[in-house]
Amino acid sequence: MGNVLVWAIWVVAAVACLGSGLAVISFSNPFFSALALIANLAALAVLYLLLSAEFVAAAQVLVYAGAVMVMFLFVIAYVGSHADSPLAGGPSSQRLAAIIAAGAILVNVVVALALTTSGRLESAADTGPSFGSPSDVGEVFLTNHLLAFEITSIVLLVAAVGGVILGSERERREP
């Protein structure tokens, strides 16, 4: 019974995830695209919960759906949502090539998965109840991956400085 419930939640979350992803790339108004991306991130958070990654799911909702998307919506409101038609620009051969390229990526991943992992992905490892909890993630992050943690802080600092420089009003230097 619990088995069926997990499958049902997975199907709903995966369909919502792919549907809202398609909605992001097909709305002509960037504002609606950003709203669809929020739905996409929420559906992904449900998938993370099914994979017992509670802390990452919470961080996803807080950081992405909260902070990043609010920033997106502010910028869309600032520049004005210039509507372009869903698949605007370029000759139709370019459009066809884009669709073939995206399909090739998909087929590539699926074939590689089928060829290299035949039957070996069926039994997941046993994990304790603390798997994915904040203490578990924090311990691994601050012991095994301490260098990555410090580099992340530098990346965020550089990005913040870059954002201020790009966004600040400067006198235009006329040559």
Place this chain on the structure above:
Amino acid sequence: MGPDVSWYIVTSAFLFAVGALGVLLRRNPLIVLLSLEIMLNAANLALIGFARHLGETSGQVFALAVMAVAASEVVVGLGLIVALNRNRIPLDVDRLSTLRG
């Protein structure tokens, strides 16, 4: 037992293809950035799926690092879009050809 990890990986592949399609087809830089976010999140889903499969927390740590990099990328990308808008450059990636060699 729910769906095994290969279902999550296939979902992630579909999501990555959707994001790639958005980056290749759309001309509005705002929507290109949103599609980039979809691709990063597809990679995150694969990382977390394999983390659960192998019982290894490191995958979740990588996913958190990817999130931080994605947030930085959004800051710089949106800064560029605001700068373009301020200099009255049209928001169309086909017309941003000043750096063409």
